Amino acid sequence: MRLGTRRSKLAMAQSGQVADAVSRVTGRPVELVEITTYGDTSREHLAQIGGTGVFVTALRDALLRGEVDFAVHSLKDLPTAQPDELVLAAVPVREDPRDVIVARDAMKFTDLPRGARVGTGSPRRMAQLNAYARSHGMDIETVPIRGNVDTRIGYVHQGELDAVVLAAAGLNRIGRIEEATDFLSVDTVLPAPGQGALAIECAAADADLVAALAVLDDPFTRAAVTAERSLLAALEAGCSAPVGALADLPPLSAPLERGSSHADGQIVQEMRLRGVVGTTDGTTLVQLSTTGPVPGTHEGAVALGRELAAEMLAQGAAGLMGERAH
Numbered sequence: 001m002r003l004g005t006r007r008s009k010l011a012m013a014q015s016g017q018v019a020d021a022v023s024r025v026t027g028r029p030v031e032l033v034e035i036t037t038y039g040d041t042s043r044e045h046l047a048q049i050g051g052t053g054v055f056v057t058a059l060r061d062a063l064l065r066g067e068v069d070f071a072v073h074s075l076k077d078l079p080t081a082q083p084d085e086l087v088l089a090a091v092p093v094r095e096d097p098r099d100v101i102v103a104r105d106a107m108k109f110t111d112l113p114r115g116a117r118v119g120t121g122s123p124r125r126m127a128q129l130n131a132y133a134r135s136h137g138m139d140i141e142t143v144p145i146r147g148n149v150d151t152r153i154g155y156v157h158q159g160e161l162d163a164v165v166l167a168a169a170g171l172n173r174i175g176r177i178e179e180a181t182d183f184l185s186v187d188t189v190l191p192a193p194g195q196g197a198l199a200i201e202c203a204a205a206d207a208d209l210v211a212a213l214a215v216l217d218d219p220f221t222r223a224a225v226t227a228e229r230s231l232l233a234a235l236e237a238g239c240s241a242p243v244g245a246l247a248d249l250p251p252l253s254a255p256l257e258r259g260s261s262h263a264d265g266q267i268v269q270e271m272r273l274r275g276v277v278g279t280t281d282g283t284t285l286v287q288l289s290t291t292g293p294v295p296g297t298h299e300g301a302v303a304l305g306r307e308l309a310a311e312m313l314a315q316g317a318a319g320l321m322g323e324r325a326h
Contacts, residue, residue, distance in 0.1 A: 001026070001209075004059045004068030007034045008148055013173045014198055015072040018092070018216070022070075022200075025215045033068050035059055060086060063203060070202035070213060075194035075225055080233035089213035090200040091222040095169035097196035097246060099125060099189050100180035102153050103163035108182040112140060116162040119145040119155050123242035123280045125165050128189040130282025142280070153179065165189075169196035190244030190276045190287075193228035197221055220249060223271065223294060223301045230305025231275050235317060242320070244276040247304070249294065269294060275308050277317040286317045 001022065005015035012032065019030035035058050056078055059071040064085060075091065082088065101109050101118070109129075112118070118140050120126060126142040133140045143161060145152060149170060155161040165184070171177040200216065202209050224247035231245045250272050271294045278285035290308045295301035309317075 001028055001030050001070070002033045002068040003030050004033050004035050004062045004071035006055060006059070007036055010149060010170050010174055011072075011074075013175075014074070017173065018072045018198065018200060021092070021216055022213065026212050033062070035062055035068075060201070063201065066203075069206070069209060070200055073199045073201060075197040075199040075229075076192040078194065078199055078229075080229050085204055086201050087204040087210055088199050089202050089210045090216040091218060091225060092198055092200070092216045093218040094221040094224070095172055095196040097191045098168045098186060099165050099184045099191060099195075100168045100171065100177075101163045101165050101182045101184065102156055102179050103181045104156050104159070106181045107163070109163070109184060109188075110136070110138070112138065112162055114139040116140045117143050117160075119143045119152060119161040119164040121146050122165070122192070124192055124244050124276075125189060126280040127242040127278030127282055127285065128244060128276065129165070130280070131278055131285050132188050132282070134282050149174065149176065167191070167195055186246055186248075186274070190246050190274055193232045193243065193245040194225045197225050220294070224248065226298060226301035227271065227273050227295065227305040230302040231273065231309045231312075232305075234306045234309030235277065235312065242278050242280055245274065245305075247271055247273040247301075250291075271295065271304065273304055273308050275312055277312060277320045279320050284320055286312050286315045286320065288312050288315070 003015055003019050003022070005011050015032055019032060023030050056073055059073065060083065062068045063071055070089070103112065118129060120142060121144055129140065130142060145155060145164065149166065152164045152166060156164055168177065168180065168183065171180060200213050202213060204210070227247040228245040232243055235243060248271070250270060270291050272289060272291045274289040276285055276287040288308060288311050290304065292304055295304055
């Protein structure tokens with residue numbers, strides 16, 4: 001089978017992991033087909049090129065043309081509208097959704113000196129880091145950057161920046177998580193909707209492949225990311241807008257917040273959804289949460305996201321987003 005993937009080191013690593021899993025469940029070999037996307041070749045900042053779908057469109061086109069059998073995406077890069085001809089056959093168990101910083105001299109975020117330059121290409125991260133700094137008497141400058149993991153960490157090693165912000169999941173998947181000098185609590189920075197999760201997409205008409213890939217689906221992860229993406233869609237925001245969201249299962253998430261990934265046989269009945277929208281300078285944030293029964297259906301997860309988005313819009317979230325999806 002042919003698996004379509006972006007060419008970046010991270011994309012190849014996560015696609016390779018999925019390929020191995022698909023081979024195990026189907027008994028068939030999987031070949032990686034490398035595809036270059038617009039987001040990989042453009043040097044513009046993501047907020048300028050729209051963000052939404054720039055890493056996805058070429059992969060989806062290859063699927064629709066039958067050049068690949070299925071594709072692996074970072075779920076946070078997926079537009080919230082799903083094409084009728086394609087289906088998300090599986091959303092595997094999510095990696096750590098948190099953001100981390102890689103800072104000079106092994107500093108934690110709160111150790112950064114006055115005037116520290118912190119690099120990130122994400123308006124969402126800028127908004128929340130600047131808001132945290134403002135409320136805790138820190139003085140930082142957020143600097144827009146692009147590039148792969150090596151390029152971003154290189155800015156710190158070369159002395160151009162004091163720190164950069166990256167996703168924990170990406171560093172985990174390429175075996176470099178030990179380079180993180182601090183894990184940012186989700187109470188400080190909410191991740192992007194879907195961060196840490198992968199999406200395995202294929203043609204909706206290929207029922208046998210849909211069924212085979214579905215073995216890799218994790219129902220809790222799917223419910224969580226569906227609620228987060230529903231919030232994003234209801235805010236009518238693209239994936240480069242300053243929107244953070246995390247749906248978690250509080251008994252299972254508490255160990256993660258304490259720095260441990262182990263939860264001891266907890267029975268989970270409630271899902272908490274948190275959302276944030278802010279101006280990139282951090283002066284204004286709308287941050288709300290809601291808790292309800294773990295959604296048992298796609299519709300239930302969508303409803304949870306829409307409900308929180310409606311509350312956020314009522315508190316002025318629409319005016320904070322800059323880029324609006326059309």
